[in-house]
Amino acid sequence: MAEAVKTALVVGATGVIGRGLMQHLDGLPDWHAIGVSRRPPAESHSAWSRYLAVDLLDPDDAKAKLGGLSEVTHVFYTAFVDAPDQAAQVAPNLALLRNCLEALDPAAAKLQRVVLVEGTKWYGSHLGPFKTPAKEDDPRCPPPMFYHDQEDFLRGFAEARPWSWCALRPQTVCGFSLGSAMNLMTLIGVYAAIRKHQGLSFAYPGKAAAQRALYQVTDAGLLARGQVWAATAEAAADQAFNLTNGDFFRWQNLWPRLADFFGMDAGPVETQRLTETMADKAPVWDEVVEAHGLQPNALESLAAWPFGDYCLGCDYDVMSSTTKIRQAGFAEVLDSEDMFLRLFAEFREARIIP
Numbered sequence: 001m002a003e004a005v006k007t008a009l010v011v012g013a014t015g016v017i018g019r020g021l022m023q024h025l026d027g028l029p030d031w032h033a034i035g036v037s038r039r040p041p042a043e044s045h046s047a048w049s050r051y052l053a054v055d056l057l058d059p060d061d062a063k064a065k066l067g068g069l070s071e072v073t074h075v076f077y078t079a080f081v082d083a084p085d086q087a088a089q090v091a092p093n094l095a096l097l098r099n100c101l102e103a104l105d106p107a108a109a110k111l112q113r114v115v116l117v118e119g120t121k122w123y124g125s126h127l128g129p130f131k132t133p134a135k136e137d138d139p140r141c142p143p144p145m146f147y148h149d150q151e152d153f154l155r156g157f158a159e160a161r162p163w164s165w166c167a168l169r170p171q172t173v174c175g176f177s178l179g180s181a182m183n184l185m186t187l188i189g190v191y192a193a194i195r196k197h198q199g200l201s202f203a204y205p206g207k208a209a210a211q212r213a214l215y216q217v218t219d220a221g222l223l224a225r226g227q228v229w230a231a232t233a234e235a236a237a238d239q240a241f242n243l244t245n246g247d248f249f250r251w252q253n254l255w256p257r258l259a260d261f262f263g264m265d266a267g268p269v270e271t272q273r274l275t276e277t278m279a280d281k282a283p284v285w286d287e288v289v290e291a292h293g294l295q296p297n298a299l300e301s302l303a304a305w306p307f308g309d310y311c312l313g314c315d316y317d318v319m320s321s322t323t324k325i326r327q328a329g330f331a332e333v334l335d336s337e338d339m340f341l342r343l344f345a346e347f348r349e350a351r352i353i354p
Contacts, residue, residue: 007071007110008033008231011100012079013051014041016177017117017170020220021076021227022047028228034069036100037079042178056096057081062103070107074231075100075114082182086126086144093146094153101157111163113237115230116154117223118147120171120242125318126310132214133321136169136240151240164237166230168223171244171320172311174339175220176346178297181304184217184311185343189353190303191274192262193288194281196354201267202259204251205277205308208269209315211252216244216318219339226330235328242320246333251312254337261344274305274312292354302352 008025012018013035025033026047035041035051054065056079079096083089101114119125123134124141131138140148151167158165174185181187192202204211226243230236259266285299322333347353 003030006031006073006112006232009036009066009069009072009075009104010034011036011056011075011077011096013037014039014177014179015078015080016173016175016180016183016220017078017223018076019177019180020173020175021078021224024221024224024228031228032071034072036066039179056099057092059099059103062099066100066103068107069104070109072104072108073110073112075104075111076117076227076231077114078117086146090144090146090149094149097150098153101154105161108161108163111161113163113231114154114158114165115227116150116165116167117227118151118167118169118240120169120318120320121145122147122169123320125171125314129316132317132319134242134319135321136242136324155238158238166236166238167240168226168230168243169240169320170218170223170242171318172215172217173220173223174217174343176343176350177220178352179301181301182307183302184308185340185347186302186352187304187308187311188258189344189347190285190299191278191308192258192264193292193354194278194284196262196264197284197288197291201270202255202262202264203267203270204255204312205270205272205274206251206312207271207315210313211255211269212250213315214248214250214317214319215311215314216248216320217336217339218244219334219336219343222332222334225332226325229330233329239324239328241325241328241330242322243325243330244320244322245336245339246322246326247336248317248319249336254340257337258340258344261341274308278303278305288354292351294351294354297352
């Protein structure tokens with residue numbers, strides 16, 4: 001007997017994580033997907049056959065757009081709204097999740113599970129050195145941290161309802177996406193192109209200690225497959241899991257491979273704040289776009305430099321244990337260095353970077 005078709009509500013569908021999930025679900029015969037985000041998709045693809053523009057900060061708009069979706073069986077929540085600091089991020093990000101689930105709840109008779117995407121900031125990776133490898137039952141980092149507030153709300157909301165929840169904690173999700181400035185792939189690619197255009201080396205912009213420290217990332221495709229597992233596996237119900245590529249690397253070993261890809265000299269460490277040094281580079285990027293016939297994407301849509309300062313500036317190990325999710329049944333892993341080269345090749349082929 002054919003498996004019943006499941007209907008996914010993908011919240012935050014145009015981000016790096018959401019886009020990867022939408023395209024993965026589009027290739028699965030037993031899934032239908034409804035994408036939800038504030039902004040429309042930046043591309044035309046069959047995955048976007050159902051899309052809703054919803055302002056989840058407005059509970060009335062959420063109710064009007066989501067209140068009648070009685071067919072939804074699974075919610076994948078990947079939305080995020082930025083704010084100047086961690087404290088300011090709590091209220092709006094909690095409101096996004098609450099407004100979404102409260103709007104959907106009256107019609108959600110078929111809902112089976114809500115999958116929430118968090119991250120290693122749960123453990124304090126943004127605050128400085130933390131216990132590594134981080135495990136799911138480690139203590140929470142000191143507040144404020146909106147992941148904690150969201151999971152507490154989700155746990156409480158699910159208690160009186162027949163569906164279950166699951167939380168996934170990836171680190172620095174990398175994938176093919178446009179219009180998502182918090183994407184390390186486009187950020188590094190743009191940084192390399194600007195430096196090369198100016199006749200400079202592909203110098204590592206973080207501190208020397210950051211180049212030596214262990215780091216980890218999560219491929220968006222791998223995360224999408226993990227999200228589907230988290231939504232359907234019995235072992236995932238009411239649990240939180242770390243989910244990364246499963247390996248670790250040091251930028252000092254990866255950086256020369258990236259330099260070769262871009263046809264550049266890796267150069268020495270050149271510690272800088274990208275937020276400052278790249279602030280006036282929009283005209284240079286426009287020159288790069290014209291010189292190489294690239295798609296006319298604005299610099300600010302491809303690179304969030306504060307995000308780059310964080311990812312490339314951690315001068316301490318960023319490591320999560322993925323033992324729990326492997327033992328529960330999702331054991332897929334990827335080589336992170338190969339992932340970088342594959343994704344950069346995709347961006348080059350699409351004429352996003354030269």
